[in-house]
Amino acid sequence: xxxxxxxxxxxxxxxxxxxxxxxxxxxxxxxxxxxxxxxxxxxxxxxxxxxxxxxxxxxxxxxxxxxxxxxxxxxxxxxxxxxxxxxxxxxxxxxxxxxxxxxxxx
Numbered sequence: 001x002x003x004x005x006x007x008x009x010x011x012x013x014x015x016x017x018x019x020x021x022x023x024x025x026x027x028x029x030x031x032x033x034x035x036x037x038x039x040x041x042x043x044x045x046x047x048x049x050x051x052x053x054x055x056x057x058x059x060x061x062x063x064x065x066x067x068x069x070x071x072x073x074x075x076x077x078x079x080x081x082x083x084x085x086x087x088x089x090x091x092x093x094x095x096x097x098x099x100x101x102x103x104x105x106x
Contacts, residue, residue, distance in 0.1 A: 001081070001085065002082075004027075005078050005081055005082060008020065008074075011023055017059065017074065020074065020077060021059050025038065037081075038057075038058050040084065041058050041061075041062075041080060041081065042057065042058040044080070044083075044084040044087075045058065045065065048083075048087075049061075049065055051065060059073075062076050062077050062080060065080065
């Protein structure tokens with residue numbers, strides 16, 4: 001994932017929001033029985049930045065935070081993913097996420 005974040009154009013060609021979202025969902029699809037990046041990102045933004053995903057999901061959360069910080073969506077996505085990965089051993093899981101992880105392990 002780190003490689004993707006620093007060299008997105010190698011993976012998606014035209015680095016647009018839609019292409020990044022599609023790539024992320026494809027990456028999740030290939031991670032059978034492992035926590036999905038998109039679910040982890042959704043939880044991370046909810047916990048760290050108090051921005052709920054609701055029906056619009058993680059791409060909308062990224063959009064709201066990017067607007068708040070005055071940066072482009074792509075920059076916000078990269079910033080959030082790197083921050084999430086960097087803090088991965090410090091992230092407190094919500095009950096919902098813990099249940100989801102437990103379900104994957106069983």
